[in-house]
Amino acid sequence: MSLIKLCEATKTYKGGDGVVEALKKVSLEIVAGEFLALMGPSGSGKSTLLSILGGLNPPTSGKLTVDNIDVYSLEPERLADFRHDYVGFVFQQYQLIPYLTALENVMLPLAITSRPGKEQQEMAHAVLEKVGLGSKSQRLPNQLSGGEQNRVAIARAIVNQPSIMFADEPTGSLDSKTATELLELFQVLNQDGLTIIMVTHNKENLAWVSRAVYIRDGILAPTPQES
Amino acid sequence: MEGNMTLTDIAIQNLRRRKGKTTFLLLTFVLVIGITVALNTLAKSMHDDLQKNLTQYGANVVITPKSEHFTLSYGGLSVPGVNFEVKNLNYDSLAKIKNSPDLMISGIAPKIIGSVKGADKRYLIIGVDFPNELKMKPWWQIKGLQPGDQEVIIGSSIASKENLVIGSTLELNHQIYPIVGILEETGGSEDNGVFTNFSTSRALTGINSWSMIELNTAQPNKTVAYLSELLPEAKVAEISQLVQGAKESVDRFSNFSLITSIFLGVIGVLIVFVTTSGNINDRVAELGILRAIGFRRRHIFSILIRETVFVSLSGGVLGYLLGELTPILLGPFVFQKTVSFQFNPFVGLTVISASLLIGIGSIFLTRRAITLDPLEALSYI
Amino acid sequence: MRLTDIALQNLRRRKMRSALLVISVIIGVAAIIFLYSTTQAMKEDVANKLDQYGSNILILPESGEALTFGGITVEAPSQVKELDMSLIPLMQTIKNKETLATIAPKLLVNTNINGQEILLLGVDFQQEFRLKKWWKIDGLSKNQLPSANEVILGSDVALSLNLTLNQNVSIKGQDFKVTGIIQPTGSAENDQAVFIDLAVLQTLANRPNAISLIETAALCYTCPIEEVTQQLSDKLPGTKVTALKSTLESRDTTVTKFNLFARSVSLILFLASGLVITMTMKSSVEERTREIGILRAIGFRKRHIIQIVLTEAGLLSLLGGLLGYLLGMSAAVYFGSAMVKAEVLIPWQSDLLVYALSASLLIGLLGSLYPAWKAARLDPTESLRYM
């Protein structure tokens, strides 16, 4: 029984120069506990697919089921709850709130729960320790390096103990040493039971994942198609 | 030349792409300029209105016969037991005044004043032409009708003292006159008068001429000088209480509207400064990028100047039009009067250049945003 | 961390932005409060000045009026009742006594000077000059009052008796110095009389304490003239108290115009400030569309976002409203009167604080509610692309 099931998802964007078909009838199944890599060249539709899987971006047509929930048939507020409860998302540009400290950014998903403040702080601290940023919890995003901001974003994604984490090119702007540390962290999280779907275009990262799928011009393939 | 084109392009693209912000800025300019102009128009029209109202109010020039004797009355009272010699104006004085050229006389109210024996006391008879009189004295309120031939109107004091009402009669010179109206209390000597039309008062008092003529004119000074020469047998005087009072009220109003307008203007400038500098502050990061890729301060400055000139100029023009049109559209509803459109190039030019100046001034206020070093600017969000 | 904390952190860490927002609320609120209280004071001041320009209430004996109109007297009664000085302290006992700005008693006595029958008016010079602000007097400097042995002449009297300044004139056997000549006023009553100190005339005419009439200027900004006249009538026996409609009407015309103008200005300013605050709030929320997208992506509900935005807007507007009130009100209290040259004190009006706070809160919330709702409605990916 798969955790995530995407059925014939199509996504078209109306851009300035006409209609772009970013995804063409993409179907994909992911089992709980997988560490999946989504590979493909730039502009192939990786981010689009990831955001659809993460409940952020309704497909033009097609259906997404997660844990037997028909995600996009949820009314908008239930969809927000779904994202809160099931999904952690690490964006390509980290998307931290600039006026909140690292700790506060991590605490954000907890702010809308009924957990007492102290517990929130402890949880956020614990996660920050886990990603190796325990000492920089009081810094604002613009006082952190790119790699550090990336780890804050990861901490924020997992603080609420979601079942799935999505990460959009998390190693894209990191040097190979930092990238390795990050993937090790992912591996630990994965071993703890977190399902991870990661966009990457770096073949070296494939050593860490349990499965890879390839996308090109909005079409999915199990193996890389050389041009 | 090509370099300039590029900077202009950047400015235009910024304005075009950020429609919300541009609209906001533009609207601020339009609003501030529009309000200033509208208020100006409003103040001017109300000022003229007040002036017209006050100068048309009451008799500001009085023509009385010259007399050897002094009046011994004050405030409706008189020293008792003296005899009065009553003189009249020449009968042709009225015609002479009416034929006088351009004195801007808006009302002429000649009067016949005399006394007549009643049943048990004497009455003050005032012969007037009511339409003329009422135009000049809006505080005269008549209950009932205006008197025709052989009819009278009485002052409120007589009515209350002698228990007379409309429909009662008054005996004057052994003849019975019906009372067709009552002049409501004015607090002046009218309260003790019996009013009739000219022919009735002539018949009653035997005066065949005018006792006095009251005038309302927009040029009391000139009128007095001219009529004094025209009517050497009469005494022509300007009522300084009325003339000075009107002038003072109008001056007060000008002063009032000027102060409020200046104040509103200052507020307007402040608002524009705050929004413009807010707008530039929001773009510190973006300007940092331009600095980082090698734009000079001068370049950034000229981009901002271009944007501001465009926004403040068009805001000024639109605001001016808005300000001129609003009173015209709203005048009839809000002030029960129509305001006519006057294209006033001086006001237009003034406000548009003021708008431009304020806009450019606010760039200088936010120099910090431009002079910030690029690294610092980029860390801004 | 609660939603309120998120709002507070935003306000704290983006000081510049918050300051600009608060400043725009402050400017709006302070401007309205200041303008409203100063125009109010100015209106009252103008009304008071108009009321003190000539008399608006006349107190006469019950009966014995002459048959006179516009300076032309056709009959004088054979005898006139007198009033006396005790009425003046009585006038001060009415309920709205503070409205009586000027009380000018007069005694009318006739005398013969150089073969001419002339009216002597015994007056309280200080009150008389206050009443007749339009008098221009040759020979007297501003604020100078004639002394007991000095008189002031109406222009016609001076002309006809050939009297000039500083000459002596004998009145009822006593010598007086002509210390002032009133320039022509157009009113025979003023131009043809001799003005003399009231007490001196009372002694001279051997009528101690007697007065003929009292002219009064009442300030009717707060208390209608009809009421003052009624109160005076009730207190003063044997008198006839009347309000002069002619002065009142022209005063009303002027005060109405002031009112209308002041109201239009306040309305305009209110609308303008409301609009500016709305627009500022709106643009500050729109700027945060991206942030709102992040929160939505994390799973915040729309109402969470609206709650954050409204908390911020509410706090800023309340702060701005409070500071604006303090600024506007203290500027009005301390400089307002001086700035508009009004002789009226502007009091602290605490009720305006309630209006200031509720209006700024309402406008601030309304101004940010719509854009917040609009931003929260966007799909997160859309808001994240927002520039």
Ligand SMILES: Nc1ncnc2c1ncn2[C@@H]1O[C@H](COP(=O)(O)OP(=O)(O)O)[C@@H](O)[C@H]1O
């Ligand atoms: N909001 C959008 N509007 C218009 N076109 C878009 C939008 N988002 C993505 N696209 C287009 O869809 C295609 C896929 O984009 P994306 O999923 O971001 O690719 P990737 O992440 O693989 O680089 C690209 O051609 C991109 O230009």
Ligand SMILES: [Mg+2]
């Ligand atoms: Mg991408």
